Amino acid sequence: MSETVLKVEGVHTFIGQHHILQGISFEVGADAVTVLIGRNGAGKSTAIKTVMGLLPPSEGRILFRGKEIQRRKPYEIARMGIGFVPEDMGVFSGLTVEENMRVAMLIEDEATYQRLDRTLEMFADLRKFWKAKAGNLSGGQKQMLAIARAIVNDTSLLLIDEPSKGLAPIIVESLIEVINRIKDHSVVILVEQNFSMASSVGDNFYILDDGIVVHSGIMAELVHDEELKSNYLGISKVGG
């Protein structure tokens, strides 16, 4: 593997009384899209929320570029260069698209405005609805806005939680294209249940089950491993 950007070591996370992550470990390299996959309730979203500092781990270490971040606040982690796109997109509905982007821009300098321009080239609809309330956007446009906010800063690691959820197949296609473009500038960790999307953008994978990593490897191999897909992802070959 190339230089390790993120290393999660034996992390345990509780939500209330529930022991969700039970010693999860994984590594993310600098030149790949890593996908966390698994059934509902396997702990995928909890894992990236824990990395983002939104859920405090009770045990274990999380290292970002060699620095421990498991005790840091979410805003400190974000300022280190980690972007986050939550499952519900986290768009501020009462704010305009412009205001959403403005909240996201941590520094309003020349470089950020250049990134903003590049981002708006990628998401043309956002420029079109620049002054519109984000709450009035379609599901796909909201997802674009959520991703645009996360990459407008100098983000070196992007955590995206189930971006294809609830979106039409044609929108998912354009999302795949977007993520493939983003990975040229930023390391991506993707939580995804849609195996088609996961396999289209992912280079490496980790399968989570009951809060631990049960398998990991190269995505190209998983695509052909019917047994693994059937056992842990509930995907069966038609007629097989």
Place this chain on the structure above:
Amino acid sequence: MAEIILRRWGGELAIAGAIALFLLPLLGIPGKTYLTLTIAGLAMGMLLFLVASGLSIIFGLMDVLNFAHGSLFAWGAYVGFTVFNLMMDWVEADSVLMNLGVFAIAIVIAMIAVAILGIILERVIVRRVYGNHLFQILITFGATIVLVELISVFWGPNDEVMTVPFTFRGNWDVMDVIVDRYRVICIVIGLLVYSVIKLILKKTKIGTIVRAGVENREMVQAMGHNIFLLFTGVFAVGAGLAALGGVAMSVFSLQVYPHMGSTYLLFAFIIVIIGGLGSVTGSLVGALIVGLSYNYVAYLVPWAAAGSNVIIMIVILLVRPTGLFPSGE
């Protein structure tokens, strides 16, 4: 059919209904008295807005039930009272400039002093109970007791007379309608404060972040903003607004007393519930509804004045449980 009419003409119907309700008291009140009561109601509404807006922003952004808000209001009144006493020459001077000067100085000093008190309160007490409403109620109620007792220690337990600046006294007679001078000043202050708050929330980055925080605190943090610093700032601003309300209200009611906060805190909570949590416009509209209805009902059915606000609140909650202007709208 009714649904289609409501969808198509809902806004216009609401405005027509509001105007009809606003004019309804004319059936039982002579025209000139109605105008006098309306000005009194607007002034009272604006003063209540000053108290409620801070409470609403604190509740909306921080999800904190701050029962100590009333005592911060009382502290503001007492600091203003002290400034007035120290600058009595300016208060009693027959000069609009000097009167406005001492009033402005009292407001600024009260706002700064109470904002500092608010920061201490948030850092020492409120921060420990984020996310737990029951503890918030208990601990801020406890803080209220301490703050009110401290007023008694520093200024004494008795009611004190608040002197009205010389040129603020008396009335104007506008075509036989009696217009109290200070009430007009209160209306102007209220509109000014509302405009400044809206301007900050709409046009500045920090205001936009606060509005975003009212919608989704977790996301604001994940975008790199120190929400706790924001909380402290908002709490300080809320406390400052309470102090402004305290100074203005004490001149309006001609007195200060240690427990004055609890009287107005009840009004403030009713206003925040009517207007919608976290909405400044909601607070303004709610405050005007409360101020106007209180004055109209107090004239028509004096014994029902206090209860009328609670009835309005119940009706609005039944029709629109999130208040008239839920945050984000």
